[in-house]
Amino acid sequence: MRTAYGKQFRVRVRAATPVAALLCLTSTCLSGAAAAPLPATAAARPGAPPAWHSCVRDPQDAPGRELAAAGGRCAEITVPLDHFRPGGTKIRVAVARVPATDARHRIGTLVVNEGGPGDPVIDYLMDRHAALGKLAARFDLVGVDPRFVGRNDPLDCRWPTSAYFRSAGTGRAGFDAMAAFERGLADRCRRAAGALLPYASTRDAARDLDAVRAALGERRISYLGISYGTYLGEVYSAMFPGRTDRVVFDGVHEPGRLAPWPEYGTEGANEDALRHWAAWAAPRDAAYGLGTTTDAVLATVGRIQAAAARTPLRVGAYRLDEHVVPLLLYGVLGDDRAESDAEIAVMVGTLRRAAESGRADPDPALAGLLPSLFTGRDSAYGSTQTAFLCADTPGPRDPEVFRRAVERGRARHPLFGPLLNDITPCPFWPRPRERPTVVDNDVPALMVNATHDPRVLYSEARAMHTKWPSSRLITVRGSYRHAVYGVSYGNACVNDAVNAYLADGRLPATDTSCPGARPPDLTSTASPDQVP
Numbered sequence: 001m002r003t004a005y006g007k008q009f010r011v012r013v014r015a016a017t018p019v020a021a022l023l024c025l026t027s028t029c030l031s032g033a034a035a036a037p038l039p040a041t042a043a044a045r046p047g048a049p050p051a052w053h054s055c056v057r058d059p060q061d062a063p064g065r066e067l068a069a070a071g072g073r074c075a076e077i078t079v080p081l082d083h084f085r086p087g088g089t090k091i092r093v094a095v096a097r098v099p100a101t102d103a104r105h106r107i108g109t110l111v112v113n114e115g116g117p118g119d120p121v122i123d124y125l126m127d128r129h130a131a132l133g134k135l136a137a138r139f140d141l142v143g144v145d146p147r148f149v150g151r152n153d154p155l156d157c158r159w160p161t162s163a164y165f166r167s168a169g170t171g172r173a174g175f176d177a178m179a180a181f182e183r184g185l186a187d188r189c190r191r192a193a194g195a196l197l198p199y200a201s202t203r204d205a206a207r208d209l210d211a212v213r214a215a216l217g218e219r220r221i222s223y224l225g226i227s228y229g230t231y232l233g234e235v236y237s238a239m240f241p242g243r244t245d246r247v248v249f250d251g252v253h254e255p256g257r258l259a260p261w262p263e264y265g266t267e268g269a270n271e272d273a274l275r276h277w278a279a280w281a282a283p284r285d286a287a288y289g290l291g292t293t294t295d296a297v298l299a300t301v302g303r304i305q306a307a308a309a310r311t312p313l314r315v316g317a318y319r320l321d322e323h324v325v326p327l328l329l330y331g332v333l334g335d336d337r338a339e340s341d342a343e344i345a346v347m348v349g350t351l352r353r354a355a356e357s358g359r360a361d362p363d364p365a366l367a368g369l370l371p372s373l374f375t376g377r378d379s380a381y382g383s384t385q386t387a388f389l390c391a392d393t394p395g396p397r398d399p400e401v402f403r404r405a406v407e408r409g410r411a412r413h414p415l416f417g418p419l420l421n422d423i424t425p426c427p428f429w430p431r432p433r434e435r436p437t438v439v440d441n442d443v444p445a446l447m448v449n450a451t452h453d454p455r456v457l458y459s460e461a462r463a464m465h466t467k468w469p470s471s472r473l474i475t476v477r478g479s480y481r482h483a484v485y486g487v488s489y490g491n492a493c494v495n496d497a498v499n500a501y502l503a504d505g506r507l508p509a510t511d512t513s514c515p516g517a518r519p520p521d522l523t524s525t526a527s528p529d530q531v532p
Contacts, residue, residue: 050075113229120150479516
């Protein structure tokens with residue numbers, strides 16, 4: 001969710017390099033406390049045909065201009081804030097559509113969800129249009145920004161950060177400090193956006209998605225879900241059976257693995273990914289100065305974390321302590337392209353200089369990232385994502401459960417154990433009004449997962465594939481990438497297989513595999529559930 005539900009920290013910045021900052025991704029970066037729902041009397045009738053208009057919001061709206069150039073149009077679909085009270089307060093859900101240009105061979109509507117939860121879709125829709133290639137002419141390609149996200153009115157708890165995610169640190173005092181931090185975030189949400197919190201969940205997003213389907217006049221929709229978007233697709237198919245056509249899941253969640261909290265159990269996979277990066281950096285010591293062997297590079301990382309635990313590292317105007325440094329390292333994994341590896345190396349070099357000299361100027365990636373992490377600039381993004389997380393996977397209410405998990409995790413995984421098992425705001429959050437969806441149906445779907453994905457374990461994809469016997473699984477061998485389909489990663493084997501399925505609706509006869517972008521690190525120690 002890439003972030004919780006597999007992507008808790010990484011958020012894409014459009015047209016940026018892979019080590020992306022948690023930059024503001026709402027349409028207006030509103031500073032208000034919460035979305036402004038429409039009174040029932042002021043809203044358009046739910047189910048009414050969309051009133052299409054230009055996607056360009058202002059002269060600086062580059063994604064809007066790209067959509068317009070491709071013939072894309074935007075609209076707002078009116079839905080109930082509370083679907084159990086359809087006559088009550090209404091909100092708008094932003095939708096963009098790039099219509100099929102080959103009307104004679106039109107297949108239908110393909111709806112995209114980019115994951116998160118809380119990732120916008122409309123501003124990235126042309127990326128998916130590019131991945132479809134010639135096939136884009138045969139689909140109405142539709143992006144739906146989930147409620148409170150992207151071009152919609154935001155849910156904003158007025159947080160002093162864009163992400164609740166932190167490491168518990170090295171001892172009980174560190175854990176207690178983080179528990180107080182998370183409780184404070186939850187309290188802010190109760191005060192600033194409490195009226196909206198009950199209505200931010202995957203089940204609500206699925207209901208909105210079906211309202212969009214109806215407004216578009218489609219009996220069934222095809223669906224492309226990325227990371228958390230796979231979970232949304234699973235929930236949608238369970239809540240609204242028979243309303244999907246061609247389904248693609250990339251970075252596949254198995255719903256039973258989302259509890260008690262989404263990231264637990266991925267410590268080994270993230271350490272493996274970090275080692276894989278270290279093996280790339282070691283032969284490049286002359287360029288980055290991090291060590292000449294894999295172990296030496298990892299030792300540099302260990303010294304950085306130890307220094308941060310003694311005294312916070314000064315990077316520009318910010319102080320990076322033992323709670324933040326592991327988060328920075330975790331947040332940049334999940335993309336094994338050389339350009340991403342190079343950016344990680346630059347970032348680690350910055351942290352090394354700060355650890356050795358007491359201070360360092362931020363590199364470009366950190367310069368974009370740290371203001372979001374340490375200020376309220378992007379509060380709405382983190383607020384909404386956390387609201388979905390706590391509704392879908394609330395986890396235990398007793399902080400001691402987390403503390404014990406942290407201690408167990410630290411013993412085996414000193415860097416990532418205290419991060420991926422740490423307490424969240426959810427123990428202090430209002431209890432969800434609905435139970436998580438039981439996904440016990442079987443839908444034909446094409447699933448894609450890398451064997452070394454550190455966000456969503458390959459074992460999750462295999463488990464979901466087993467639960468849905470009608471599905472087929474494409475295994476991307478030796479790859480540490482989270483979410484493979486698309487132009488940015490450039491895996492032609494995966495892209496061709498996905499597009500072939502979308503074109504004719506026929507799943508491969510058997511499960512298949514594709515090579516990763518580059519060979520796996522033979523010195524890595526993958527956990528047994530990561531390899532086929």
